[in-house]
Amino acid sequence: MASQPLPKSARGRPRDPRTRVAILAAARALLERGGLTAVTIEAIAQKAGVSRPTIYRYWSNAPAVAMAAFLEATGAPDAARKAATPLAALRAQLHAVADAFAAPTGRSVAAMVAAAQSETELAKAFRNEFIARNRDATRVLLEQCIAKKLVSSPAETDLALDLIFGPLFYRLLMGHAPITRSFVDRLLDVVIPARD
Amino acid sequence: MASQPLPKSARGRPRDPRTRVAILAAARALLERGGLTAVTIEAIAQKAGVSRPTIYRYWSNAPAVAMAAFLEATGAPDAARKAATPLAALRAQLHAVADAFAAPTGRSVAAMVAAAQSETELAKAFRNEFIARNRDATRVLLEQCIAKKLVSSPAETDLALDLIFGPLFYRLLMGHAPITRSFVDRLLDVVIPARD
C-alpha cells in the first residue's frame, strides 16, 4: 500500500531547537556590543558554534537575523500592569520605554531603525512588530484615559501617538538630548494635559 | 633671508576643484537613486571619472563622502522669507520641511540618519549641520512668535522643537503615515495653539 507522504515537518532529521536559539543569542549579543555592523554571518557562526551555511538555511542575510533576534528579545510592553488608573498605567508604560531607550537596548533599537531604512522586508517586520506593539499598547491606555475623562482628549489618537513616540525616537536617533522620565512627563503635559 | 614656509595650501600642485565637485555630485546621485548602500567608493570613482585612491585622499570612507554630499546639497532653510508674520513664517518653513521629507530628498535624509547610527563622526557632522540648521532656524521663528504673543508660549522652546521635529522624523523613518502640510498644521495646533 502506498502510504501518504508525511508532512515535511515530520520527515527526516528534525531541526535541533538549540541551533536557532544559539544563532539568535549570538546575534543579539553582537548587536548590543558593536551595533549592526558587528552582526556579520561569520561572527554569528563563530559565536554560536554553528556553520555559516546553517544560518543561511534559517535566514537570508545578516540584518534579517539581527532583526529576528531583536524582535524576539523585545516582548510586548507590560510595565503598566499594577497601575491604579489608566493615566498612571500610560505614564508607567512610557517611562519603561524611556528607560529602555536610555539603556543599551536603545542602541539596538536605533540600529534596527537604521537597518529598516535600506531593506523593505526589514522595514515591514520592524513596523509590524516593534512599532505596532508599542503603539497599540499605548493606544489602548490612551483611549481608556479619554473614556474615563482623565485627560483633555486630543483631537486624534494617532496624532497623539506621533506626538509622544516621535520625540522619543527623535532623541534616541539624534542624541541631542537625554531620554528621561521627566522628558516623558513633560511630553504628556503638552499632548494630553491632565483634566482640571 | 629665510622666508616663512608657505601655508600648505599654497605649495605644490593645487587641487583641481572639479575633482571635489565631481565626487560629491556622483555621491549625491548615487545616494538619491539607490540609498546609502549604493554609495560605494568604486561606484563614485567610476561615475565621477576619478580614481579610488583620490577619493580616499579627500574622505576616509564611503559614508563620509555621502554625508558631505548630502550636507552640501542641503542649504540652510529659507522658505520663510516672504511671510507676513512670524507665525506664517514658521508655518511656511515647516511646510517646506514636510515637502522635502515627502519628496525623494526624504529618503536621503533617512539614509543619513541611519548612517549616523553606526559612526560617531558622521553623527556629529549630521547633528551639528543638518539638525542644528533646521532646529535653529525654527527656534528663531518660534521665539519671535512667543515674543509677539502670537501663540500660547510653550513651557520650553527646546521641548517644543522636539515636539515638532520628532513626529516629522518619526513618520519619515517608520513610514507608517504620510508627511503632509496638514500634518504639520495639526502638530502646530497642539504644540503652539494660536492665541485666542
Added chain:
DNA sequence: GTTATATTACGTTACGTAGCGTAACATTAA
C-alpha cells in the same frame, strides 16, 4: 628670465583582507 627643485595632486596598478552567498559532499538523527 630661465632653470632647477620641492611639494602636492592625481592616475594606474596591484595587493591582501573581510564578508558575502552558494555549491558539493559527508555525517548524523529521526
Added chain:
DNA sequence: TTAATGTTACGCTACGTAACGTAATATAAC
C-alpha cells in the same frame, strides 16, 4: 529514507593601502 547540519571550497564585491610615475604649481638659484 529523509532532512538537518557540518565541512570545505568556490567566486564575487568592496574595502583600504601601498608603490610608482606623471602633472601642475610655487619657490629659489643663477
